[in-house]
Amino acid sequence: MTLKRTADVVVIGAGIQGCSIAYNLAKSGIKDIVVLERSTICSGSTGRCGAGIRAQWGTEMNCRFGLAAIEKFEQLHKELEMDCGLHQGGYLVVAFKESEFEHLKESIRLQNRLGIHTRTVSYDEAREICPGLSAEDAVGFTFHDRDGHADPFLTTFAYMEAARRLGVEFQRFTEVRGIKNEAGKITGVDTNRGQIDAPVVVNAAGGHSQHIARMAGVTIPNSSERHEILITEPVEPGVCPPMLISFSGNFYIQQRPNGSMIGGCSPEGHPQDYSLGVTWDFLESMSRTFVKLLPRTRDVRVVRQWSGLYNMTPDCQPILCEADEVKGFFLSCGYSGHGFMFGPISGELLAQLILGQEPRIPIEMLHYSRFEKGELLVEPAVV
């Protein structure tokens, strides 16, 4: 497919953010949209993620985003006319420290106030929600039944297919090499396949968003950390129906609809070399977590391990805004490991901002200027 020379909007990155933004813009009537992807659709962080969706957060902003995203996911298969693999088995959060459990209970009060029906559950009830769970050393548990997970591939492809039907062009194997601007305004992009003139460019480049921002002359404090993850062979459903997660225990484990189990954790040393390698250490420590928490998985076999980049910001909250320095340059990045679950709502909100409308959930606090002003919105609940 030849690359067009002009467009109304160029979106950089075809992960969940780029595809959701393109779809939401097209749905609102913008016709001439091109999405540029240096590899293939969903080949970056979205397709490598743990797939979780939750409203159990520690800041009001994230709770609002989480709940709005769940509401979107619950009807997404109808809106996009494709199954997105949604499974709402809840998130069962495990606290191993008293202080941690106190924080979680504080977050529950915030969540309840915002219409998120999270509650604490006893160990017995936790074992009903997650049969086979062994967590004698846990101090407490919290549970929200509308949390869960979806298929990141199917969700992203569903957005892409729906966007295509509305006329959006997707260009694979197209790498942005430069961003053109004149007198503080975006004028287009330069790629390995030629230039495109456009008055609006969206940076949805995930783990590489800081490089794309720099091309436009915008400095953001993002960094990209490699996180590892593994998947097992499929076993009977019901081994781990909820997303089992702990911030102090440093793990998340879920069971896909087909029966295979996915588990990941935050890495030691937080490697930031942009490589996507895997380590034996992760395989060993994650396997120990599996057999300790879910002893019945002892004989389940690991099929595959891989890694992906968390695009981190100093407060673990995203950047969702228009650049001050360069008008027409929009950013949707820095999701710090939660970009997939927020994609359906952040794409809608950024599309509203691009169209000059008031986003239906306020996002002005997500401007990157918060880092310079010291107005951080630190999110404690991150693995």
Add this chain to the structure above:
Amino acid sequence: MNEREAEIVICRCEEVTLGEIREWIDRGYQTFDELKRVLRVGMGPCQGRGCREIILRELSVKTGKPVSEIHPGTFRPPSKPVKLSLLASGGDT
């Protein structure tokens, strides 16, 4: 493609048929990794040992490129499925 051909199971781990593979190739999913993501071919316990070559041939027919020029997709460790308990023991049995 007749009906019987369309029903041939190509990826036995994930039960994906030749008909489905051709349908998604026609929709523009023209690399092994893209088909893997949308259909889960090669994601099961055999890691594509059974289906990869057949799918690469299908891609070759569609794109007109010889199989040798088609990217075989990503290979990920471990090369054979390993029990969690064995991995957890650090290899000591």
